[in-house]
Amino acid sequence: MAPRALDGSADWPTIQVDLGDRSYDIEIGDGVLDTIGQRVAELFPHSRAVIVTDDNVGALYGNRVRASLEGSGIEHATVCVAAGEPSKSFSTLEDVVTQVLDAGMERGDVLLALGGGVIGDLAGFAAGIIRRGIKFIQVPTSLLAQVDSSVGGKTGINTAQGKNLVGLFNQPQLVLADTSVLDTLTDREMRAGYAEVAKYGLIDRPEFFTWLEDNFEAVLAGGSARAQAVATSCQAKANVVKADELEQGSRALLNLGHTFGHSLEAAVSYDSQRLVHGEGVAIGMVLAHEFSARMNHCGPEAAERLVAHLEKVGLPTRIQDIPGQDFTVKQLMTAIAQDKKVERGALTFILTRGIGESFVAKDVPDSAVREFLELKLTH
Amino acid sequence: MAPRALDGSADWPTIQVDLGDRSYDIEIGDGVLDTIGQRVAELFPHSRAVIVTDDNVGALYGNRVRASLEGSGIEHATVCVAAGEPSKSFSTLEDVVTQVLDAGMERGDVLLALGGGVIGDLAGFAAGIIRRGIKFIQVPTSLLAQVDSSVGGKTGINTAQGKNLVGLFNQPQLVLADTSVLDTLTDREMRAGYAEVAKYGLIDRPEFFTWLEDNFEAVLAGGSARAQAVATSCQAKANVVKADELEQGSRALLNLGHTFGHSLEAAVSYDSQRLVHGEGVAIGMVLAHEFSARMNHCGPEAAERLVAHLEKVGLPTRIQDIPGQDFTVKQLMTAIAQDKKVERGALTFILTRGIGESFVAKDVPDSAVREFLELKLTH
Numbered sequence: 001m002a003p004r005a006l007d008g009s010a011d012w013p014t015i016q017v018d019l020g021d022r023s024y025d026i027e028i029g030d031g032v033l034d035t036i037g038q039r040v041a042e043l044f045p046h047s048r049a050v051i052v053t054d055d056n057v058g059a060l061y062g063n064r065v066r067a068s069l070e071g072s073g074i075e076h077a078t079v080c081v082a083a084g085e086p087s088k089s090f091s092t093l094e095d096v097v098t099q100v101l102d103a104g105m106e107r108g109d110v111l112l113a114l115g116g117g118v119i120g121d122l123a124g125f126a127a128g129i130i131r132r133g134i135k136f137i138q139v140p141t142s143l144l145a146q147v148d149s150s151v152g153g154k155t156g157i158n159t160a161q162g163k164n165l166v167g168l169f170n171q172p173q174l175v176l177a178d179t180s181v182l183d184t185l186t187d188r189e190m191r192a193g194y195a196e197v198a199k200y201g202l203i204d205r206p207e208f209f210t211w212l213e214d215n216f217e218a219v220l221a222g223g224s225a226r227a228q229a230v231a232t233s234c235q236a237k238a239n240v241v242k243a244d245e246l247e248q249g250s251r252a253l254l255n256l257g258h259t260f261g262h263s264l265e266a267a268v269s270y271d272s273q274r275l276v277h278g279e280g281v282a283i284g285m286v287l288a289h290e291f292s293a294r295m296n297h298c299g300p301e302a303a304e305r306l307v308a309h310l311e312k313v314g315l316p317t318r319i320q321d322i323p324g325q326d327f328t329v330k331q332l333m334t335a336i337a338q339d340k341k342v343e344r345g346a347l348t349f350i351l352t353r354g355i356g357e358s359f360v361a362k363d364v365p366d367s368a369v370r371e372f373l374e375l376k377l378t379h
Numbered sequence: 380m381a382p383r384a385l386d387g388s389a390d391w392p393t394i395q396v397d398l399g400d401r402s403y404d405i406e407i408g409d410g411v412l413d414t415i416g417q418r419v420a421e422l423f424p425h426s427r428a429v430i431v432t433d434d435n436v437g438a439l440y441g442n443r444v445r446a447s448l449e450g451s452g453i454e455h456a457t458v459c460v461a462a463g464e465p466s467k468s469f470s471t472l473e474d475v476v477t478q479v480l481d482a483g484m485e486r487g488d489v490l491l492a493l494g495g496g497v498i499g500d501l502a503g504f505a506a507g508i509i510r511r512g513i514k515f516i517q518v519p520t521s522l523l524a525q526v527d528s529s530v531g532g533k534t535g536i537n538t539a540q541g542k543n544l545v546g547l548f549n550q551p552q553l554v555l556a557d558t559s560v561l562d563t564l565t566d567r568e569m570r571a572g573y574a575e576v577a578k579y580g581l582i583d584r585p586e587f588f589t590w591l592e593d594n595f596e597a598v599l600a601g602g603s604a605r606a607q608a609v610a611t612s613c614q615a616k617a618n619v620v621k622a623d624e625l626e627q628g629s630r631a632l633l634n635l636g637h638t639f640g641h642s643l644e645a646a647v648s649y650d651s652q653r654l655v656h657g658e659g660v661a662i663g664m665v666l667a668h669e670f671s672a673r674m675n676h677c678g679p680e681a682a683e684r685l686v687a688h689l690e691k692v693g694l695p696t697r698i699q700d701i702p703g704q705d706f707t708v709k710q711l712m713t714a715i716a717q718d719k720k721v722e723r724g725a726l727t728f729i730l731t732r733g734i735g736e737s738f739v740a741k742d743v744p745d746s747a748v749r750e751f752l753e754l755k756l757t758h
Contacts, residue, residue, distance in 0.1 A: 090473040097469075101540040129508075132535065132546050133625075156511065161480040166508050168547070246512075 030180035037072030052123035054083035077103035110135040116142035117149035124155030128170035143193025147233035192278025200236035206356025257285030263335035282315040409559035416451030431502035432493040433462040456482035489514040495521035496528035503534030507549035522572025526612035571657025579615035585735025636664030642714035661694040
């Protein structure tokens with residue numbers, strides 16, 4: 001079954017991530033989940049498959065994926081981990097690797113990462129190290145994963161020192177983003193993913209940001225506007241990744257809002273009751289725009305316009321929106337300094353000259369960041 | 380200080396591993412260890428260095444490496460693990476990664492893998508996943524590591540399912556093989572490494588095997604014959620790796636003797652009192668030649684010549700040479716089936732048509748292997 005046409009006129013286009021011999025497709029649309037058996041059989045004839053998922057997503061979609069595999073005569077096994085960020089750990093990685101090996105998977109077999117960002121990062125990492133690399137397909141089931149973490153090959157786990165400090169660049173061989181599965185997300189998860197959608201407008205697509213201002217309700221509601229937003233986001237990310245796969249330079253633009261956002265996530269000890277990743281990104285993007293204004297790269301109106309939009313969406317925009325007020329400047333600065341985007345002690349930030357005009361700023365003085373955060377924490 | 384000339388006539392040549400943008404040099408000779416600070420400063424200006432070593436090698440050579448780094452003004456830290464194969468584990472990997480992150484190493488910094496094969500495999504894997512990849516230099520201190528494991532980018536750890544089932548292809552940026560440090564190896568370690576040297580003759584260099592038959596005592600004793608054997612081995616491996624970096628085909632030739640050898644190592648539960656890797660390879664190479672004769676690929680004289688040479692060297696040549704006789708065919712076959720060189724259930728073996736005429740044999744019937752092992756275990 002091909003992905004269903006979204007507007008009645010044509011099949012939804014497939015987006016290509018163009019990386020030479022590591023190129024792959026992203027297929028987006030309602031129902032692509034049920035094509036997985038057929039796609040595995042086409043891409044990897046005679047291979048077996050292991051589904052890596054979490055207990056929430058596995059319960060919702062595991063049977064559909066297994067039915068599709070069986071329909072194409074593909075032997076399969078399932079490895080299930082606990083849902084949530086704590087599974088991005090060395091111990092869960094070891095569990096997954098061990099179970100995949102116990103299932104007898106060989107180098108030509110394929111791992112299906114069925115879940116949100118946690119599963120994509122964890123299982124993509126596992127796929128890269130099992131027998132020094134087995135095939136893998138990302139099957140993202142959250143908005144965040146569909147528009148961000150499943151595309152571009154970054155995989156990894158967290159350690160006590162910070163998020164994603166251990167991992168690999170490991171490109172999947174296919175991404176299947178079924179937009180209909182987003183219907184089972186909570187409003188909070190949907191909004192959190194939306195922060196990453198808005199990010200692509202802020203990076204370099206001002207017309208997409210304007211479109212989102214007009215259409216965000218339809219995007220959150222589902223149907224063709226949502227699929228269009230996912231496709232535009234994936235295309236934007238694919239372009240950035242193509243230009244700089246291994247993050248030597250311009251790929252850092254994708255971190256807009258993430259340095260501040262990660263520091264807030266670290267400050268709440270990754271307690272998702274208080275803050276989920278996309279919410280941290282939302283606040284972080286506002287901080288990046290405000291800090292850009294303070295550094296005279298743009299006027300205050302960019303941040304004001306961003307705040308107005310994110311508030312309409314229902315996303316937090318200020319540090320004070322996070323429940324519990326125990327943040328200190330020192331704590332945030334420590335997390336920022338440990339962030340992997342630090343180079344030789346100088347701070348690298350993604351700043352902006354206005355909506356859709358972001359740029360990589362190296363050698364940002366940490367004193368300027370500290371003063372800015374002092375201001376934000378006392379307001 | 381440049382590597383010292385080995386024969387008085389010229390500097391010992393540097394061997395290049397030609398892998399496009401992942402190419403690197405292997406520098407071989409007495410004293411190259413003391414050039415490490417200079418080489419790090421040339422290759423990675425302004426970087427810091429973290430030495431990963433084990434308690435034996437660190438005690439012997441840690442100070443020399445640190446002195447060389449300090450001589451070039453390079454900040455450094457040291458991470459030390461327990462010597463021995465059990466350190467190729469998930470838990471030691473996590474320890475190393477955590478300590479390197481705690482030392483504040485960033486993406487542009489360099490990891491120095493100072494030790495034998497265990498350290499090279501473990502630390503090379505760690506270097507590949509810390510911040511999704513930091514720089515690394517192999518500084519092999521055993522003969523086995525100098526001629527085999529430090530070259531070609533295979534890194535990894537062991538799991539309950541077998542050896543090296545988890546890891547990466549991660550090429551170093553430089554290999555520094557100081558042949559003078561081999562003087563501190565035990566006779567047993569030296570002989571075990573010699574098995575891998577002889578392997579290159581058996582794969583496709585019959586003239587090198589003949590040279591070894593005439594010169595093995597000088598190779599084991601040290602000086603220019605040893606350095607020549609290391610250089611020839613590294614060149615042989617570099618050629619094979621260049622032809623097939625990711626082991627899609629011909630690289631498997633490097634596994635000559637290893638499928639049988641690994642099964643013996645697994646059968647003694649990697650107890651190095653009973654069997655070290657090179658000894659397993661020695662017996663495995665004999666078995667591969669005998670099995671080739673049984674499969675009518677060559678006459679019995681190839682195995683006889685190999686046995687005669689390995690016996691002179693003082694290496695074991697028969698399963699019966701391993702202390703303790705508790706092997707079963709079932710046990711060995713299970714280990715062989717789990718070996719990562721299995722493809723879609725068919726057994727892949729490196730067989731030979733004679734000394735220096737090895738080839739990759741796919742679809743070897745497991746019944747033939749089983750019958751052969753039954754014969755070997757009852758003789």
